[in-house]
Amino acid sequence: MAASDVAALARVIDAVRGVRWSARRPVAPAAPGAHGSRRRGTAVEFTEYRPYRQGDDPRGLDWKLLARTDRAYVRLTDDHAVLPTTIVVDASLSMAYPLTTRAKWWMAARLALGFAAVAQASGDPVGVTVVAGDAIVGDVARTTRRGVVATIASMLAGILPGDGSRRDAPREIGGAGGRWVVVSDFLQADGAAVARARSATVLGGEVYAVHVVAHEELDPPRRALLVSDPEDPAVRRPLLGASRSAYLDAFGAWREQVREAWQSAGARYAMASTDEAADRVVRRVVRL
Amino acid sequence: MSLLAPVFFIVAVGAAAAATALHFIVMRQPPRDVLPTARFVPIGPAVARTVARRPEDLVLLLLRVAALLMIGAAFAHPVWHRRRAAVLHVVVADRSRAVADVREVADSAGRIASGVNDVLVAFDSSPRVIATSLPESLAAMRRTGARARLSAALVSALRAAGSGKDRADSIEVTVVSPVAAEEVDAATDSIRGLWPGAVRLVRVAARADAEGRLVRPTVHWPDDGHVATARGRTSIDTVNAIVTGRVVVVAPFERRWQIDTTGARVIARWVDGVPAAVERTSGVECVRDVAVPVPSAGDVVLRPEWQRFVGVTRGACGRDASSTGGRLAAWAIDSARPSRVAASALSLPTVVPNPLVTWLLAGAVIALLLEVVARRAGALQGARS
Numbered sequence: 001m002a003a004s005d006v007a008a009l010a011r012v013i014d015a016v017r018g019v020r021w022s023a024r025r026p027v028a029p030a031a032p033g034a035h036g037s038r039r040r041g042t043a044v045e046f047t048e049y050r051p052y053r054q055g056d057d058p059r060g061l062d063w064k065l066l067a068r069t070d071r072a073y074v075r076l077t078d079d080h081a082v083l084p085t086t087i088v089v090d091a092s093l094s095m096a097y098p099l100t101t102r103a104k105w106w107m108a109a110r111l112a113l114g115f116a117a118v119a120q121a122s123g124d125p126v127g128v129t130v131v132a133g134d135a136i137v138g139d140v141a142r143t144t145r146r147g148v149v150a151t152i153a154s155m156l157a158g159i160l161p162g163d164g165s166r167r168d169a170p171r172e173i174g175g176a177g178g179r180w181v182v183v184s185d186f187l188q189a190d191g192a193a194v195a196r197a198r199s200a201t202v203l204g205g206e207v208y209a210v211h212v213v214a215h216e217e218l219d220p221p222r223r224a225l226l227v228s229d230p231e232d233p234a235v236r237r238p239l240l241g242a243s244r245s246a247y248l249d250a251f252g253a254w255r256e257q258v259r260e261a262w263q264s265a266g267a268r269y270a271m272a273s274t275d276e277a278a279d280r281v282v283r284r285v286v287r288l
Numbered sequence: 289m290s291l292l293a294p295v296f297f298i299v300a301v302g303a304a305a306a307a308t309a310l311h312f313i314v315m316r317q318p319p320r321d322v323l324p325t326a327r328f329v330p331i332g333p334a335v336a337r338t339v340a341r342r343p344e345d346l347v348l349l350l351l352r353v354a355a356l357l358m359i360g361a362a363f364a365h366p367v368w369h370r371r372r373a374a375v376l377h378v379v380v381a382d383r384s385r386a387v388a389d390v391r392e393v394a395d396s397a398g399r400i401a402s403g404v405n406d407v408l409v410a411f412d413s414s415p416r417v418i419a420t421s422l423p424e425s426l427a428a429m430r431r432t433g434a435r436a437r438l439s440a441a442l443v444s445a446l447r448a449a450g451s452g453k454d455r456a457d458s459i460e461v462t463v464v465s466p467v468a469a470e471e472v473d474a475a476t477d478s479i480r481g482l483w484p485g486a487v488r489l490v491r492v493a494a495r496a497d498a499e500g501r502l503v504r505p506t507v508h509w510p511d512d513g514h515v516a517t518a519r520g521r522t523s524i525d526t527v528n529a530i531v532t533g534r535v536v537v538v539a540p541f542e543r544r545w546q547i548d549t550t551g552a553r554v555i556a557r558w559v560d561g562v563p564a565a566v567e568r569t570s571g572v573e574c575v576r577d578v579a580v581p582v583p584s585a586g587d588v589v590l591r592p593e594w595q596r597f598v599g600v601t602r603g604a605c606g607r608d609a610s611s612t613g614g615r616l617a618a619w620a621i622d623s624a625r626p627s628r629v630a631a632s633a634l635s636l637p638t639v640v641p642n643p644l645v646t647w648l649l650a651g652a653v654i655a656l657l658l659e660v661v662a663r664r665a666g667a668l669q670g671a672r673s
Contacts, residue, residue, distance in 0.1 A: 093324075226319065227321050228323070229326040231324070239321075240332070243330050
């Protein structure tokens, strides 16, 4: 890990300073936070009165009102809770493209750090999980600790896409509630991620799918090439003049399929090209 | 050597260049690269048409180029041409009785006909074409007592020039003769006109006794110009001049008669070209008929030109040799005709059959057979590898 890598990642933190990431709907009951909660809680902000019913917590009774009117009312307040945010970053071998710059990986890392910074600034606990295939190659647990963003930056800067040497035990990704941000090129997606996203949204969670695409994938070189898939060397195809247009059509259709799959699962989808500024993508995603 | 149909060779060169260019275009596996989205590229042959820095199959290329060039050269029909001199001199040398000194003729002819290809036409009453050993022939040339016939000599000279067109780029005809009147006949002008160029004239001294043979003519010149050989014209007109040699008399003459020129030589003409006086010779006898009315009014008969005209008509027969020489001189200085005639202007040059065409075609066939063998050998080698 070079200091310059960390510094390059950290530039996105400054770029997204001031950006807030609001929950799209009331969040599940949790620790006090900035997002409106589905639970009527004990906060100081008064909302309404409701007649006391058997079983209500007597601590919710408005005793002064009972004394004045001899009627038992319960004082209701809106609760605010945090929205735990988990960012899942794909570090498979296909993210190490182009080989010279690894622009896809650095774009994904900058996006993850930007999302983490925005979530942390919103008071939400944030964590990052880096996966390569079925293995977790980097993980920062969700926390509201002040230095979590720097920890995430250091962790991301030290990861080499496709390097499976740091394999931790597989862990189920996803769960009830919370905010999940998946940053990937989705080339290894087999439908399981979309299914988990559907479960999460059903349980009240928010899922964001950020599709990282290299500029060279959108506009491959026009000279004749024999291209191969880094994750499947058996796939070797000639990228010539005629096949180039067929490739562009097929790749565009596949991206559309990916978008529709994630959106049908209740997730919010955004595509990020490597020639875009990461902070712009972050701002675009948090407004989805 | 030259090519009769160079367009075939040009086409062959173009085809060879195209074949060479095609050898630079090769089907080769393109450079490899990594693309994570390679799965979206349609499956196809992993070769692409690229331009190589060096031609592929150098042996095949050489055989094909050689075959194409040899076929093109064979169809272009290369021909060999004989070695040609710059100028072929055809010298018509007079050795007749009219020549004063035949050595003068030989010297003049020798100065001109010095090349190995030059042709000498020695003539008196009959011409003799000499194409070899010219110095010896000129040294042995002797004057004969025969009367010269320049027309026959010119015919022989033109034939010699035509036959020598393959040996030189241009041809020059030179006449070395005193050009006496007895050497010229009615056909001389026409024969000379067959030669497209000028005829160079080298005049030598005439023999003195040739002048002695000139006879005083009998002149028939009635005052009204009605000679026996003339008949009346259908319409009488007025002509303003009469010409004989270099003498011109300008005066209004009434032209009543049309003189008969059959078997006669015209010695004077009206200004419009109609014969006005003729001369007939028979053996040593010379008769002149002058159909010009003597002006009875005015001072025409007192003028010097009229006196000279009368002198010409009464002069000895043959004295107008100078006028014949002037005519030949006019041949030579004719500005419309070149002094030398290009040999190619006479006819197409003779083509020497060239066996090279056969060899070229045979070489092309061999090259094509070798090309097939080399191609199959390359295919076998490629299949094994």
